[in-house]
Amino acid sequence: MIETREELDEIRKTCRTMVTKSSSLSAGTAIIPIPGLDIGSDVAILLRLIPKINEKFGLTPEQIESLDTESKVMVMTAISNVGSKMAGKYITKKLVVSLLQKMGVKVAAKGATKFVPFIGSAVAGGISFTAMKYMGNSHIDDCYEIALAAMENDLPANATEPMFEPKPSELD
Template sequence: MIDSIEELERIRLACHKKVTRSSSLSAGAAIIPIPGVDIGSDVAILLRLIPQINEKFGLTPEQIEALDTESKIMVMTAISNVGSKMAGKYITRKLIVNLLQKMGFKIAAKGTSKFVPFIGSAVAGGISYTAMKYMGNKHIEDCYQIALEALEQRNFDAAEPIDVTPTPTDPPPRQD
């Protein structure tokens, strides 16, 4: 479980670096002028990347299941509040393909651009890089918000209650 905002920021930065590397791999696969190779590689990259991000933030199904009941409720509530489609879930090929289909216009443009000699491959690589970077960074920000919300709730619950009962040295309330 993440214990501080500083630790959360370090995790966020490390995950952004992973997304950048993965986006570069996706762009490299998109440059290959064989239809379908890029989509297959995007699915494979995301099947590896998303669970790694979930693990870093403590949001794999196994990590959530291992939490005590109160913490589990906090995390599941945070996931619901953020509306994440991939945090706390088993990442399957079907889930990734569905998410890629929602980005269909980018994928269609990427596939079509390959048929334009030379420049088309570069355009496909750029679209692929941008789409992968967007999906990865969006997931990081979702996970960050979930972990931050759970951390803040845990810190709030652990805070000492404030004693508001008057002490004998306190002046009596004014009667106006």
């Protein structure tokens, strides 16, 4: 389990880098004028990316299941409060397609622009990059909130920072 805000911030930073790389890959695929290639690619990218983000934050179903009962309840409550559709869940193709459909306007616009010579492919790539970045960063924000809530609920009621063991040199 994540113990400090600094550790949580570092995980968020690492995940944002992963999202940017995945968004670039999505944009690169979107500029290829083959119908359906970009949607299939986006599904494949998200099927890899979302579980990696969940894992970094300790929010895969297996990680949650391995927690003690009290911690598990705290995490599941935090997931429910945040309203995340992807944290703590098995990420399936059906779930990813459903999320992409909710972004339908951007996806439809991306598909239509591909057939405008030259400029259309660039626009499709830009839309794809932006949509993928939005979805990934939104998920990171949800996971961050969930992990922060779980971390803060794990503290004693009067504590404001995580408790650390004193170093032997501090005991002298």
